[in-house]
Amino acid sequence: MTVLTPMKEDYIKIIFELGGRNKKISNKEIALGLDVAAGSVTEMISKLVEEKLVVHEPYAGISLTKKGLHFATELVRKHRLWETFLVDKLQYNIADVHPEAEVLEHQTSDRLANSLDDFLGHPKHCPHGGVIPDEAGNFVDISHAMLADAEDGQTVEIERFLDNHELLIYINSLNLKIDDVVQVVSHDPFEGPIHVIRVTDQAEIAISYKASHNIFVRNTNE
Template sequence: MTPMKEDYLKIIFELGGTKKKVSNKQIALSLDIAAGSVTEMVGKLVQEGLAKHTPYAGISLTKKGIRYAETLVRKHRIWEDFLVDKLHYGLPDVHSEAEVLEHVTSERLVDSLEAFLGNPTHCPHGGAIPDKEGHYQEDSHTSLADSQDGDEVAIERFIDNHDLLMYLHDIDLQIGQDVTVMKHDPFEGPVTIEVKATGQKIPVSYKAAHNVFVK
């Protein structure tokens, strides 16, 4: 399987495609690619029995696709945990390293890493880590963009994307923060939130708000 197909499986997994339909627009925003490219790749995943597509509804993973995605995500996120916790990498810097390492990691090695790290349940950017049997705590799939003005939510996780993580670091948005959603600006404008602990008001861009998940 090509790295690009694996990236699609992982992003559909991250966006909740194990339980619901994910739109082409969501995938395109998260991967920062054209919607036409998504349509072409989704067709290939469907042909290989990894995904199913319902016109005007979206894409979800098949059982085969879910299991493949869980294996990829487990290796990737365990390496991210190791890089941040043991080698003190900055959060925006771990994705590209983990992307390489996951493809050369045997089941024996990932099992050993998992035990060495104390069986972590979540990676540094908040995503759940499936265990060897595919068990994990289901992530929230409610994006900041989907929240309503006045909602009081906690920042739970970020999509694993280097540019996104750099941007969120620059605006000082952090996992675990309790925030109030102040307003959604029209015409794909930012979502403004207020951090409860500090009163700081942060405008989060339209694209970033679709890749930040809250509960």
């Protein structure tokens, strides 16, 4: 029987969020998402490989196994149902829900999760844009294109933010929201910020290098 520690759960969830069901995720992407050292990622991935939760192909990347995906969807579903409840029903600020949901998800049975899902009307996305899998583990497709990879001059729409408490607080301070349309102006060198202009009000926003790897976008023509 596989018992996941909170740290292993964090890794499984971040690999899921970064697209580890269908694509290979790099150590660097995981390190940026969890704000940990590259060496820590290497060590933990080795443990997850031993437990058959992920597959690691050298020079290619990391992806979830069927077993890993099962755990990830279950964890993400419960966590994001509670995030949705806290924001929609208790009027929590989006930036404040992650720690509460982190506690609640571990006390949530499958029956309670299903009842909560019914009560909320079967939401497909959480307040920061992440998908909410259904009872069978199915979920709608999402973008895995990072703002960091958008080209200068490109106009994109903000689709979702990574499920990270500090990131959500930072995003809130920038007054950046889901569905905002922004034009990328420039990428500062040496891991400097990305400068964008929000189309609706022409506000100029500087987004840190790290945050830009945790903000996912879609082309405005999609």
